[in-house]
Amino acid sequence: MNTTFTRKLALVAAAASLLAVVGCRQDMHDQPKFIPQRGTEFFADHRSARPQVENTIARGQLKEDSYFYTGTVIAANGYKEERNELPFPATVAVLERGQERFNIYCTPCHSRVGNGLGAIVQRGYKQAANLQDQVRRAQPLSHYFYVMSHGYGAMPDYSSQLTPEDRWAVAAYIRALQLSQDATAADVPTGTKPQSLTNLAAAKGLPSSFAGPWDIPNTAVQAYPANKNEGTPGMAPAYPVDPKVFIPNQAAPAKSGTAKPAEAPKAGN
Numbered sequence: 616m617n618t619t620f621t622r623k624l625a626l627v628a629a630a631a632s633l634l635a636v637v638g639c640r641q642d643m644h645d646q647p648k649f650i651p652q653r654g655t656e657f658f659a660d661h662r663s664a665r666p667q668v669e670n671t672i673a674r675g676q677l678k679e680d681s682y683f684y685t686g687t688v689i690a691a692n693g694y695k696e697e698r699n700e701l702p703f704p705a706t707v708a709v710l711e712r713g714q715e716r717f718n719i720y721c722t723p724c725h726s727r728v729g730n731g732l733g734a735i736v737q738r739g740y741k742q743a744a745n746l747q748d749q750v751r752r753a754q755p756l757s758h759y760f761y762v763m764s765h766g767y768g769a770m771p772d773y774s775s776q777l778t779p780e781d782r783w784a785v786a787a788y789i790r791a792l793q794l795s796q797d798a799t800a801a802d803v804p805t806g807t808k809p810q811s812l813t814n815l816a817a818a819k820g821l822p823s824s825f826a827g828p829w830d831i832p833n834t835a836v837q838a839y840p841a842n843k844n845e846g847t848p849g850m851a852p853a854y855p856v857d858p859k860v861f862i863p864n865q866a867a868p869a870k871s872g873t874a875k876p877a878e879a880p881k882a883g884n
């Protein structure tokens with residue numbers, strides 16, 4: 616009798632604990648909640664996702680200064696327009712920050728002087744824009760911001776690496792870089808004697824070519840595939856004025872008549 620009683624007790628206890636466990640789990644499973652994109656009978660419009668409350672902005676999402684965030688303003692004709700303006704004063708601290716960010720994120724392709732022949736280009740990436748040429752010098756400051764925010768042709772965008780403030784700082788630094796490569800003796804403060812880079816290079820024992828412009832070395836990997844149909848979509852010039860990329864050691868294109876000359880693959884192929 617004793618054993619039967621113990622057995623019964625054990626059974627009841629087991630059933631009770633099982634019930635408790637099951638009940639507990641069911642509670643957690645069936646708690647009232649909305650599943651994304653699923654409708655509901657609770658609201659009159661049957662949408663579980665509620666519209667945002669009018670005239671309110673979520674914390675951290677107030678972007679009142681649209682030029683600061685987009686680099687464009689809406690012109691009188693309704694189109695977006697770039698401006699040659701920095702949305703905040705260009706202090707030395709801003710330029711130093713811009714220089715630091717440029718050297719981290721842009722020099723791999725554009726090089727430290729911005730001529731578009733950075734180390735990655737020397738290994739076969741599409742030649743980056745020469746920030747020193749007439750086309751890029753003439754571009755308004757906010758164009759650089761726009762390119763960093765959205766990318767451009769083969770260039771990826773840098774909006775996740777650089778905050779809007781940093782992008783403006785880099786844009787300001789590009790202007791400083793352009794000045795640095797195009798300065799005249801008149802830009803030097805009076806009383807300071809300008810020194811030639813060639814002499815400075817010689818004094819430091821650097822090769823005589825140090826002060827001159829440089830080209831892609833012959834060791835660079837060829838940018839285009841031998842068969843253009845194999846495709847490197849980013850390799851076509853995004854800007855029509857861009858010269859076709861010069862490829863050292865490339866076999867001369869076949870004479871017309873025998874075969875079609877090799878063409879750069881079009882973007883989007």
Ligand code: HEC
Pocket residue numbers: 717720721722723724725735740741742743744746751758759762763767768769770771773785849851852853854857
């Ligand atoms: C991975 C290589 C790469 C990096 C890194 C890179 N660029 Fe570029 N950039 C390019 C290439 C390639 C082009 C030319 C685009 C084309 O023709 O497809 C270009 C073009 C540009 C242009 C010219 C746009 C125009 O309208 O002509 C600007 C300005 C520019 N880059 C700025 C920057 C800045 C600023 C950074 C750093 C935040 C940067 N790039 C980082 C590869 C790069």
